[in-house]
Amino acid sequence: MITIRVPCSSANIGPGFDVIGLALSIWLEIQVTVESKSTEAPLNCVITYEGEGADEVPLSADRNLITRTALYVLRCHGQRAFPAETRVHVINPIPLGRGLGSSGAAVVAGVALGNEVGKLGLSKARLLDYCLMIERHPDNVAAALYGGFVGTYLNDLSKEDTERKEIPLSEVLPAPAGGVDTGETPPEPPVGIGHYMKFPWAKELRAIAIIPDFEVATAEARSVLPESYSRKDVVFNLQRIALLPLALGSSPPDAEQIYLAMQDKVHQPYRKGLIPGLPEILQSVTPKSHPGLCGICLSGAGPTILALATQNFDGIAKVILDIFAKQNIKCQWKLLEPAQEGTTVTHS
Numbered sequence: 001m002i003t004i005r006v007p008c009s010s011a012n013i014g015p016g017f018d019v020i021g022l023a024l025s026i027w028l029e030i031q032v033t034v035e036s037k038s039t040e041a042p043l044n045c046v047i048t049y050e051g052e053g054a055d056e057v058p059l060s061a062d063r064n065l066i067t068r069t070a071l072y073v074l075r076c077h078g079q080r081a082f083p084a085e086t087r088v089h090v091i092n093p094i095p096l097g098r099g100l101g102s103s104g105a106a107v108v109a110g111v112a113l114g115n116e117v118g119k120l121g122l123s124k125a126r127l128l129d130y131c132l133m134i135e136r137h138p139d140n141v142a143a144a145l146y147g148g149f150v151g152t153y154l155n156d157l158s159k160e161d162t163e164r165k166e167i168p169l170s171e172v173l174p175a176p177a178g179g180v181d182t183g184e185t186p187p188e189p190p191v192g193i194g195h196y197m198k199f200p201w202a203k204e205l206r207a208i209a210i211i212p213d214f215e216v217a218t219a220e221a222r223s224v225l226p227e228s229y230s231r232k233d234v235v236f237n238l239q240r241i242a243l244l245p246l247a248l249g250s251s252p253p254d255a256e257q258i259y260l261a262m263q264d265k266v267h268q269p270y271r272k273g274l275i276p277g278l279p280e281i282l283q284s285v286t287p288k289s290h291p292g293l294c295g296i297c298l299s300g301a302g303p304t305i306l307a308l309a310t311q312n313f314d315g316i317a318k319v320i321l322d323i324f325a326k327q328n329i330k331c332q333w334k335l336l337e338p339a340q341e342g343t344t345v346t347h348s
Contacts, residue, residue, distance in 0.1 A: 001031060001032070001033055001347070001348045002030075002031075002032040002033075002034075002116050002117075002345065002346070002347055003029065003030070003031055003032075003345070003346045003347075003348070004029070004030040004032070004109050004112045004113060004116070004343065004344070004345050005027045005028070005029050005030075005343065005344045006027065006028045006029075006030075006105045006108045006109045006112070006144050006145075006342075006343045007023040007024060007025060007026065007027055007028075007105070007143075007144055007147065007339035007342065007343075008023070008024050008026040008027075008028070008094045008100040008101050008102065008105055008144070008339075009021050009022060009023050009024065009100070009101035009104055009105070009139070009140045009141075009143040009144045009300075010022045010024055010099070010100060010101065010143075010207070010209075010299040010300060010304075010306050011099075011101060011104075011137055011139040011140045011143070011299075011300045012139065012264075012267060012297070012298065012299075012300055012301075013139075013149075013244070013262070013297060013306075014240065014241070014244050014261060014262030014263065014264055014295065014297050015236075015237040015238075015240040015241040015244065015261075015262070015263065015264045015265075015266065016139065016151070016241050016244065017237070017264070017266045017267050018137060018138070018139060019139055019151060019152060019153070019241065020139055020149075020150070020151050020152075020241070020244065020245070021101075021138075021139030021140055021142060021143035021149075021150050021152065022143055022148075022149050022150075022207070022338060023143040023144055023146075023147045023148055023149075023150075023338060023339040023340070023342055024100070024207055024209070024336040024337070024338065024339055025336045025337045025338070025339050026093050026094050026100065026334070026336065027093070027339070028090070028091070028092050028093075028094055028102075028105040028106065028109055029090075029091040029092075030066065030088060030089070030090055030091075030109050030112075030113060031088075031089040031091070032086065032087070032088055032089075032113060032116065032117065033086070033087045034082075034083050034085070034086050034087075034117055035084075035085045035087075036083075036084070037084065037085050038084055038085070039084050039085035041061075041085065042060060042061060042062070043061040043062060043067075043071065043081040043082055044081045044082040044083060044084040044085060044086055045061035045067055045081075045082040045086045045087075045088060046085070046086070046087045046088070047059045047060070047061065047064055047067060047088045047089075047090065048087075048088070048089045048090070049089075049090045049092070050089075050090070050091055050092070051090070051091055051092035051093050051094075052092050052093060052094060052095050052096055052102070053092065053096040053102075056096075057090075057092075061082065062179060062181070063177075065103065065106040065107065065110065065168070065170060065177075066088070066090065066106050066107075066109050066110040066113060067082075067088060067110065067113070068110065068168040068177070068178075068179040069106070069107050069109075069110025069111055069113075069114065069130075069134055069168055069170075069179075070082070070110045070111070070113040070114035070117070071114070071168075071179065071181075072110075072114070072130075072133075072134070072166065072167060072168050072179060072186055073110070073111055073113075073114025073115060073118065073120070073122075073130055074114045074117070074118045075166070075181075075185065075186050076130075076185065076186050076187075076188045077118055077120055078185070079118050080181070082117060083117055083118075086117055088113070095211055095304075096215065097215030097216060097217060097218075098211050098212070098215060098216075098299075098302075098303060098304045099216065099298065099299040099300030099301050099302045099303060099304040100209065100211070100299060100300065100304055101140040101143070101144060101300060103135060103140075103170040103171060103218075104131075104135050104137060104140030104141045104143075104144050104170070105144050106170070107131050107134050107135040107141060107170050108127075108131055108141055108144045108145050108343055109343075110134075111127050111130045111131050111134075112127065112343055112345055114130075115127060116345060124145065124146070125192075126191070127145060128141065128142060128145055128146075128194055128196070129189040129190065129191060129192065129193050129194065130189055131145060131194075132154060132189065132193050132194040133162065133167055133189040133193075134167065134168050134169065134170050134178075135170040135171075136154065138152035138153065138154045138194045138195075138196065139152050140300070141194075142194065142196035143342075144342065144343060145342055145343050146196060146198060146342045146343075147198075147338075147339050147340045147341045147342025147343070148198050148199070148201060148338055148339070148340045148342070149198065149199045149200070149201045149245070149248060149249075149338060150196045150197065150198050150199065151196065151197045151199060151245060152194060152195065152196045152197075153194065153195055154193065154194045155190075155192070155193050155194065157190070157193060160187075164186060164187050165178060165180045165182065166178070166179065166180060166181070166182055166184065166186035166187070167179070167186060167187065171217075171218050171219055199245040199248070199249055200245075200248075200249030201248060201249055201338050201340075202248060202249060202250060202251040202252070202253045203251055204251060204252055204253055204310045205248065205253055205294060205308050205309070205310060205338075206308070206309060206310070206313065206335060206336065206337060207306055207307070207308055207335070207336040207337070207338070208306070208307040208308075208309055208313055208316055208317050208320075208333060208334075208335055208336075209299065209304055209305070209306055209333060209334045209335075209336055210304060210305040210306075210307070210317060210320045210321065210324070210331050210333045211303075211304045211331055211332050211333065211334065212275075212303040212304070212324055212329050212330070212331045213329065213330040213331060213332075214303060214329065215303075216271075216274050216275065216301055216302045216303050217301075218300075218301045220274065221267075221271055221274060221301035221302060222301070224270050224271060224273065224274065225266075225267060225270050225271075226270065229265075229266065233265040233266065234266075236263070236265045237264060237265060237266050240260070240261045240262070240263055240264075243257070243261045244258075244261040244262065247261045248295075248308070252310075253294050253310060255287035255292075255293065255294040255295075255310075256287055258294040258295040258308065259286060259287050259293070259294060259295050259296070261295070262295035262296065262297050262308075264297065267298070268282065268297070268298050271298065271301070271302055274302065274303070275298070275302050275303045276324075276327035276329060277323045277324050277326065277327045277329065278298065278302070278303075278305075280323050281296070281305055281320055281323050281324075282296060282297075282298075284323075285307070285316065285319060285320060290312060290315060290316050290319060291311070291312055292309045292310050292311035292312030292313070292315070292316060293307060293308075293309050293312070293316050294308045294309055294310060295307070295308045296308070305320055307320065313335050317333040317335075320333075321333065
């Protein structure tokens with residue numbers, strides 16, 4: 001039995017659009033067995049699934065994001081299918097389409113799966129390269145792979161590097177979603193296409209995730225963003241992102257400093273039409289009005305709200321739930337810890 005565990009992640013922390021991510025303690029788990037016997041399963045892979053999205057996630061190896069990603073990794077190394085017989089059981093508690101990095105976690109799990117069943121021995125840095133060929137949000141995948149609170153960047157990739165139909169795409173589901181078996185060897189990712197740095201995290205800070213009962217597709221959330229920004233708004237975000245990692249890593253946390261450093265003018269103002277109640281939440285839930293709160297932002301593309309706090313978790317969650325309730329939106333909430341260890345693989 002091979003067990004792969006990948007944490008969810010919150011990206012775009014405050015002003016860190018496509019830059020800063022945080023791994024959190026909701027874990028996607030993949031249980032894998034490989035038996036040396038023949039099978040009639042397509043591509044030698046049988047998939048079973050439980051948890052979030054069980055009614056909608058495809059269970060064929062060439063369409064499921066996890067196994068399609070693993071096949072890409074395997075085919076880059078001359079293996080056209082899974083070893084016979086591979087059984088993959090997915091346990092997924094990460095809500096889909098809610099801004100908690102569900103697709104990023106699936107991609108990381110798939111790359112790790114390909115590495116393990118193919119016995120490829122890839123380094124974690126090389127695994128990141130493969131992840132970034134498929135999921136172009138380095139803040140999500142670096143946080144999920146390495147764990148903790150990270151800053152990231154992605155080098156420019158040429159169309160030749162990224163537009164081959166053999167490369168699966170994480171956000172275009174269902175097909176056409178890449179991962180087509182053309183019979184050719186897929187293009188391997190360039191070495192070092194993305195980089196990350198892990199920041200300190202104040203031990204007192206925990207994350208309240210308010211998860212509304214509706215999805216926001218990443219593609220839709222991106223479509224409402226402008227093609228260009230004013231210099232004033234860009235400088236606004238740059239000033240705050242320069243302070244945010246230090247503010248969130250300082251113990252004891254300075255709530256006012258964190259709250260101000262988590263302001264954003266690049267993506268949250270443009271997504272208010274997709275998430276009823278968002279402006280009121282971001283403006284009215286403050287450290288002064290709710291002691292214990294340190295900062296608040298949209299998690300990823302939303303609609304999940306991420307509130308960082310040191311105490312009063314129930315009270316902070318309740319006020320945000322009440323604001324959503326006024327919009328007739330039901331939510332659940334979870335109190336989460338940073339997942340410092342990132343992706344783990346165990347053999348038993």
